[in-house]
Amino acid sequence: xxIKFEWTLDRAPWQSHRRTHRPHxxxxxxxxxxxxxxxxxLGVLQTRLGTAxxxxxxxxxIAQYRSLMAEADHPWYRRSFATDPWNTAHHLLRLRDDxxxxxxxxxxxxxxxxxxxxxxxxxxxxxxxxxxxxHDSAASLAPGRADDLQEVxxxxxxxxxxxxxGIDTLxxxxxxxxxxxxxxxxxxxLLPGQKARLGIIRSTVLASLTxxxxxxxxxxxxxxxxxxxxxHVWELRVNGSPRTVELGGMRDLEGTFDDGRPAIIDLKxxxxxxxxxxxxxxxxxxxxxxxxxxxTASGDGNPLTACFLLKQGRFVCTDSALDPDFTxxxxxxxxxxxxxxxxxxxxxxxxxxxxxxxxxxxxxxxxQWGRTAASP
Numbered sequence: 001x002x003i004k005f006e007w008t009l010d011r012a013p014w015q016s017h018r019r020t021h022r023p024h025x026x027x028x029x030x031x032x033x034x035x036x037x038x039x040x041x042l043g044v045l046q047t048r049l050g051t052a053x054x055x056x057x058x059x060x061x062i063a064q065y066r067s068l069m070a071e072a073d074h075p076w077y078r079r080s081f082a083t084d085p086w087n088t089a090h091h092l093l094r095l096r097d098d099x100x101x102x103x104x105x106x107x108x109x110x111x112x113x114x115x116x117x118x119x120x121x122x123x124x125x126x127x128x129x130x131x132x133x134x135h136d137s138a139a140s141l142a143p144g145r146a147d148d149l150q151e152v153x154x155x156x157x158x159x160x161x162x163x164x165x166g167i168d169t170l171x172x173x174x175x176x177x178x179x180x181x182x183x184x185x186x187x188x189x190l191l192p193g194q195k196a197r198l199g200i201i202r203s204t205v206l207a208s209l210t211x212x213x214x215x216x217x218x219x220x221x222x223x224x225x226x227x228x229x230x231x232h233v234w235e236l237r238v239n240g241s242p243r244t245v246e247l248g249g250m251r252d253l254e255g256t257f258d259d260g261r262p263a264i265i266d267l268k269x270x271x272x273x274x275x276x277x278x279x280x281x282x283x284x285x286x287x288x289x290x291x292x293x294x295x296t297a298s299g300d301g302n303p304l305t306a307c308f309l310l311k312q313g314r315f316v317c318t319d320s321a322l323d324p325d326f327t328x329x330x331x332x333x334x335x336x337x338x339x340x341x342x343x344x345x346x347x348x349x350x351x352x353x354x355x356x357x358x359x360x361x362x363x364x365x366x367x368q369w370g371r372t373a374a375s376p
Contacts, residue, residue, distance in 0.1 A: 101180070
């Protein structure tokens with residue numbers, strides 16, 4: 001199957017190419033060319049992945065969501081819900097589906113969205129959601145198109161090119177960056193050459209991880225956790241005024257030395273490691289500074305923080321045993337507090353106090369840090 005995809009081409013006619021015979025020339029049939037948009041492509045992928053199901057009438061989903069909203073009873077929508085429960089549920093269900101289609105999901109029961117009460121209300125209801133068909137007594141909400149889309153994306157990510165989708169080529173008529181992010185991920189996975197590219201990436205990452213584990217073992221570091229959530233409340237002074245900044249994030253790898261000293265490794269995939277080298281050498285590695293300052297230190301010395309470049313298979317950090325290329329940073333005590341041995345842990349409060357960060361609102365908002373391994 002050959003697919004021509006454009007965002008506005010749903011319900012366009014399909015084209016079928018037939019076998020042709022000429023003297024000395026035989027053209028093999030190329031099958032069907034599907035000209036479609038997001039709805040049509042989603043249907044094709046659901047069929048090929050075995051996740052196709054009958055559509056549920058929207059009033060059924062609205063009624064289900066109304067029941068969930070009544071149970072959650074969040075104050076953000078309480079007055080509107082008491083006045084007009086059906087239309088309030090209709091509106092919030094649309095907001096919920098839009099958010100899910102964009103990739104949102106409440107990460108934990110303890111995570112709050114105090115700065116965004118509408119999202120907090122959606123999260124309160126979503127924690128009661130159990131997706132399943134309408135006839136399933138254990139289900140509280142029938143899946144919608146947004147849930148179908150995320151299910152397809154999850155399966156494509158999990159199985160990659162190994163699942164026989166039967167799609168020979170996908171011709172993209174739009175610019176990839178113009179598509180919504182979820183669709184960018186799906187279309188990118190289906191583009192020509194992705195199978196070979198993913199195979200190369202997989203073998204490269206496996207070889208790099210072997211180097212990573214060997215280097216950590218030789219350095220006396222034992223890994224203790226992966227994708228570890230952390231929160232930290234920071235009291236800062238910005239332009240002479242006290243500010244409280246709540247940080248929440250995720251560390252890719254956590255470990256400890258034999259004496260209990262923490263080690264935090266941030267995994268990166270980058271075509272070039274030069275910018276990480278520069279950030280370390282010039283005390284500009286803000287993300288590593290955050291990890292260092294928010295770690296629970298024990299043992300001798302300060303936490304070791306490092307980037308590990310998966311494509312290159314090497315560390316970039318201030319520890320010369322792990323990174324022989326480290327040349328030393330700027331003034332190691334220029335934060336006026338503690339000698340961090342070249343680890344730029346004093347940089348984050350200084351940067352947070354600068355005009356640029358103040359204008360970005362980082363001093364008054366909850367800061368999410370390091371949510372993905374590929375974050376800059």
